[in-house]
Every structure is written in C-alpha cells, then in structure tokens.
Amino acid sequence: MSDSDTNEPRTDGSGPGIVAPDDEVPTWRERKERTTGLSRLTYEYFERARREDQDLRQESSYVERDVLGFPAWPHETIRNLALASFFTGMLLFLAAMLPPHLGDPANPAETPSVILPDWYLYWSFGLLHLDPINPELAIVGGEKIMSDELYGVLANVVTVGAIAIVPFLNKGSARRPVEEPFWAAVGVGGVVFAFTMSILPIQDMFPWAVAITFDLAFFLPLVAAAITYAVLKTMREGYMYDLNRRYYRLRPPK
Amino acid sequence: MSLERKDEYDHGAWLAEKDLSIIEKTYLMTLIWLDKRLRIVDYLELLEDMYYKINLQMPKSHTEQYNLDNKFWYWYPLYALGSFSVIAYIVAAVSGALLGFYYAPSTAGETPEAYEAIVAIMKDLNFGFMLRSIHRWSAQVMTAAVFLHMLRVYFTGAYKEPREINWIIGVILLSLTMLFGYTGYLLPWNQLAFWAGQIGVEMSLAVPIVGEWTAQLLFGGFSLGQPTLIRMYILHVFVLPFVVTALIALHIGIVWMQGIAEPH
Ligand code: HEM
Numbered sequence: 080m081s082d083s084d085t086n087e088p089r090t091d092g093s094g095p096g097i098v099a100p101d102d103e104v105p106t107w108r109e110r111k112e113r114t115t116g117l118s119r120l121t122y123e124y125f126e127r128a129r130r131e132d133q134d135l136r137q138e139s140s141y142v143e144r145d146v147l148g149f150p151a152w153p154h155e156t157i158r159n160l161a162l163a164s165f166f167t168g169m170l171l172f173l174a175a176m177l178p179p180h181l182g183d184p185a186n187p188a189e190t191p192s193v194i195l196p197d198w199y200l201y202w203s204f205g206l207l208h209l210d211p212i213n214p215e216l217a218i219v220g221g222e223k224i225m226s227d228e229l230y231g232v233l234a235n236v237v238t239v240g241a242i243a244i245v246p247f248l249n250k251g252s253a254r255r256p257v258e259e260p261f262w263a264a265v266g267v268g269g270v271v272f273a274f275t276m277s278i279l280p281i282q283d284m285f286p287w288a289v290a291i292t293f294d295l296a297f298f299l300p301l302v303a304a305a306i307t308y309a310v311l312k313t314m315r316e317g318y319m320y321d322l323n324r325r326y327y328r329l330r331p332p333k
Numbered sequence: 334m335s336l337e338r339k340d341e342y343d344h345g346a347w348l349a350e351k352d353l354s355i356i357e358k359t360y361l362m363t364l365i366w367l368d369k370r371l372r373i374v375d376y377l378e379l380l381e382d383m384y385y386k387i388n389l390q391m392p393k394s395h396t397e398q399y400n401l402d403n404k405f406w407y408w409y410p411l412y413a414l415g416s417f418s419v420i421a422y423i424v425a426a427v428s429g430a431l432l433g434f435y436y437a438p439s440t441a442g443e444t445p446e447a448y449e450a451i452v453a454i455m456k457d458l459n460f461g462f463m464l465r466s467i468h469r470w471s472a473q474v475m476t477a478a479v480f481l482h483m484l485r486v487y488f489t490g491a492y493k494e495p496r497e498i499n500w501i502i503g504v505i506l507l508s509l510t511m512l513f514g515y516t517g518y519l520l521p522w523n524q525l526a527f528w529a530g531q532i533g534v535e536m537s538l539a540v541p542i543v544g545e546w547t548a549q550l551l552f553g554g555f556s557l558g559q560p561t562l563i564r565m566y567i568l569h570v571f572v573l574p575f576v577v578t579a580l581i582a583l584h585i586g587i588v589w590m591q592g593i594a595e596p597h
Pocket of ligand 1: 479499
C-alpha cells in the first residue's frame with residue numbers, strides 16, 4: 080500500500096518537497112556568508128566576536144573570560160530563597176498584626192483637609208509643591224513661563240530621568256562608596272531629598288514659617304551630602320588599604 | 334506490506350529482547366510513548382545538566398574564593414532585596430486574585446458599590462479581613478523592597494557596565510510598581526482614593542498638548558467617576574500584571590546571565 084500506486088493527490092505533507100541534504104546543499108555558514116545588508120553585517124560581527132573570544136582563550140596568560148560577576152546559582156539563589164521565605168513569614172505576621180484602614184466612601188462634594196497619596200508617592204507629591212521656585216520671566220512681564228502644575232510634573236520627569244541616566248554619568252570599575260565619595264554623597268543627598276520633599280505637602284503644619292521648611296528641604300540634602308563626602312574622604316585611606324590587602328591584591332581593579 | 338518500518342531503532346523489538354521486570358517495562362513504555370510525542374530526550378540532557386549542578390560539589394562562594402573569612406554575611410539581606418520584591422509581588426498577586434473574586438469596580442449607588450464590596454470583604458467574608466490586610470501589606474512591602482533594592486544597587490555600584498540595561502529596566506519597574514500602588518489605592522473608592530485620583534487628573538491636565546488626551550485615556554474624563562474606576566481596575570488587574578511580570582522575568586533573566594556584580 081504505497082501512495083505512488085494511486086493518482087490521488089496526497090495531503091499528508093509527504094512528497095518531493097523536502098530533499099535530503101547532499102554535498103551540493105549549502106551549509107548554514109555558507110548561507111550566512113551569502114547574505115547581504117544588515118544580516119550580512121550581523122554575521123560578520125558575530126564571526127569577529129567569536130574569533131576575538133577564541134584568540135583571548137588561546138593567549139597563554141589568559142585563564143578564563145574576565146569575571147563579570149558571581150553566578151546567581153547556586154549560592155546567591157539558595158541564600159536569597161532562604162532569606163525570602165523568612166521574609167514571607169514576617170510579611171504575613173505584619174498583615175495579621177496591623178490591619179488595613181478603610182476611610183469614608185468617596186464624596187466629591189467634600190474635600191478632606193488632608194489629601195495624601197500612599198507613602199511611596201510622597202516625594203512625587205512633594206515635587207508638585209515647588210511653585211515658589213517656578214521661574215518668572217521678566218520679558219513676559221513677570222509672568223510664569225509655565226503653570227505651577229506643569230512645573231511639578233516636569234520636576235517628576237526630571238527626577239526619574241536623572242536616576243535613569245546614572246550609569247551613563249558614573250563609569251569605571253569602582254564599586255564601593257569609599258572608592259567614590261562624590262557619588263556616595265550624591266546618593267545620600269538624593270535619599271535625604273526624597274524625605275524632605277515628602278515633608279513639603281504638609282509644610283503648613285509646622286510651628287515655624289513655611290519659607291523655612293521650604294529652604295530646609297533643599298538645604299538638608301546638601302548638608303547630608305557634604306557630611307557623607309567628608310566622612311568617606313576621611314575613611315578612605317585606611318579603608319582602601321584594607322581593601323587592597325584583602326581583595327584587590329587578588330583582583331586588581333581595571 | 335506493513336506500515337511499520339523495521340530498522341535499528343525498533344524500540345519494540347529492543348524491549349522484547351530485554352528481560353525486564355513489569356516495573357521497568359511500564360517505565361520504558363511510558364518513556365517511549367511520551368518521547369515519541371514530546372521529544373523528551375532533548376530535554377533530558379538539560380535535566381541531567383541541572384542534576385549535576387545540584388549534586389556535584391558546590392563551586393566556591395566568593396568569600397571562599399577571595400579568602401574573606403565570611404566577613405560580609407551581614408550584607409546578605411541587602412543582596413536579597415530583589416528576591417524580596419519578587420516574593421512580595423507573588424504574595425500580592427495571589428491575594429489580589431482572591432480579592433478580585435469579591436470586588437466590583439462600580440461607583441453606582443448611594444454608597445459606591447466598590448466601597449461596599451470592600452466593606453463586605455472585611456466584615457462578611459471568611460478570612461476576608463486578613464486577605465485584604467495581606468494584599469495591602471505585600472504591596473507596601475514590595476514597594477519598600479524595590480526602593481531599598483535600588484539603593485543597594487546604587488551604593489554598591491552594581492549599575493555600572495555591563496548592567497546599564499538592567500538599571501533602566503529597574504527604573505521602569507520602579508515607576509510601574511508605584512503606578513500599581515496608585516491604581517490599587519483608587520480601587521476602594523473611599524475619600525483617600527477619590528482625592529488621590531483628583532490629583533492625578535489635575536497632573537495630567539497640566540501637561541500641554543497631550544494632557545487632555547492623557548486624562549481621557551487614563552481617567553476617562555476630566556472629572557472622576559465610573560469611567561475612572563473601571564480604567565484603574567483594568568490597569569491594576571489586567572495591564573500592569575502582564576507588563577510587570579514580563580519585565581521582572583527579563584530583569585532577573587539578565588541578572589542570571591550576567592551574574593551578581595562583585596564585590597560584595
Ligand atoms: C519590581 C521591581 C524589581 C525586582 C523584582 C527586581 C529583582 C531583582 C533581583 C532578584 C536581582 C538579583 C540581585 C539582587 O537581588 O540584588 C536584581 C538585580 C538588579 N536590579 Fe533589580 N529588581 C527590581 C527593581 C529594580 C530597580 C528599581 C532597579 C534600579 C533602578 C534595579 C536594578 C537592578 C540591577 C542594576 C541589578 C543587578 C545588580 C547586581 O548584579 O548586583 N532593579 N533585581
């Protein structure tokens with residue numbers, strides 16, 4: 080019972096469509112070499128990269144591909160899972176001990192005295208309260224260039240954007256704060272800034288002038304950054320000595 | 334003439350010539366049956382590889398490698414903050430799915446129906462109070478963990494080459510986590526929710542050109558109501574879960590590929 084005995088069309092997908100490869104059939108590599116345009120470029124780059132890798136491997140001084148990091152498996156993953164299971168228990172305990180609150184139902188007619196988002200948006204909410212520093216242009220007759228609301232929205236965008244481009248501003252192989260006191264100071268300043276911004280929406284509630292709170296909100300982060308910078312600079316020598324002795328001797332920084 | 338081909342891979346004949354116990358035979362028949370359909374053999378190799386990775390001697394940890402006398406154990410919780418975010422996210426997803434069975438995104442009625450649903454969950458539903466509590470707290474804790482995770486990445490310089498992409502994915506994840514929290518905050522449709530939503534509308538309206546369009550898209554108009562709630566609901570239970578889950582998978586996949594930045 081073979082199909083070739085009958086003249087009926089075959090619908091099982093078999094037939095002469097698929098031919099076993101013989102010596103004439105181009106290999107994968109040959110196909111790739113024949114491509115043009117972008118795929119050709121991709122192919123060439125991959126070939127170069129592969130050759131580079133291979134040359135590196137064959138160099139006598141070369142031991143292993145430069146270590147980018149510690150493998151996530153097994154130490155990191157197992158340790159994290161262990162810590163995280165404990166952490167889940169803490170989370171459930173917290174949920175059992177501190178029940179959530181449910182206020183009054185929504186009422187568009189009645190504006191509450193305090194409007195607040197959840198705590199993690201306080202900083203963002205604070206950035207909406209920057210109207211005292213919204214610049215005025217003399218040319219436009221002292222008018223503000225943009226509305227205070229737009230200024231607040233832009234402040235949010237700028238903040239998130241600034242965080243996003245950090246890897247492109249701070250380069251190099253230094254990792255620890257002592258190695259780069261400046262960037263550690265920027266970080267500490269940023270954290271303190273997030274807290275002081277969170278205070279801005281309730282700036283009326285302090286028993287001193289609003290302007291003082293507002294100025295402090297910008298001054299305190301600078302103070303914190305300055306202190307961080309000073310402390311790390313002072314610690315630096317001894318700490319780096321220790322690091323060099325214990326660590327970089329084995330893996331000198333680039 | 335038989336349809337069955339007779340060749341060296343005739344597993345039936347191979348089985349017959351072996352003297353197997355009933356258990357072995359059943360096992361092999363099942364394996365062959367499944368392999369014909371699922372090509373298990375291809376995957377077996379992967380399993381084998383995993384088996385050896387687990388059972389062979391552990392590779393040296395970095396503290397052993399650099400002879401650091403395990404001095405740094407007290408930093409470990411900081412390196413687990415990413416995992417904490419994942420775990421809290423999973424807890425929130427499970428408890429949120431359960432809450433979803435009893436919630437209705439509707440502002441209809443004297444007291445909004447959504448608000449009533451939350452009250453019913455807390456008062457009438459068995460374990461409902463705890464369920465809402467777990468969902469709230471896992472959300473709070475996830476956000477906190479994500480912030481702290483970002484700080485640990487910053488202060489250990491782990492965002493530097495070649496990890497810039499993961500940092501940017503992280504910034505997106507942070508924003509989406511906060512958006513997750515914000516949309517969820519609006520769902521009970523209580524006073525806090527309503528006026529937080531009001532701020533959102535005002536923020537989008539302040540933006541020139543695209544502002545009104547954004548307000549229409551995200552909040553369903555310039556004042557809050559049923560369209561707002563349903564949009565927040567869809568964002569919270571449909572759009573964000575998919576996007577955030579995919580991004581977390583990508584983020585962790587990249588960490589898996591690149592390894593954890595040294596030193597600890
Ligand atoms: C939903 C939120 C997030 C989840 C679930 C998450 C998860 C993780 C996990 C599990 C790791 C492995 C290492 C560790 O646990 O420390 C990691 C590493 C990393 N994360 Fe995140 N992350 C999140 C948000 C962020 C944010 C907001 C940033 C920064 C803006 C970020 C940047 C990074 C970077 C650069 C690494 C690599 C660090 C290294 O190799 O040491 N992630 N993330």
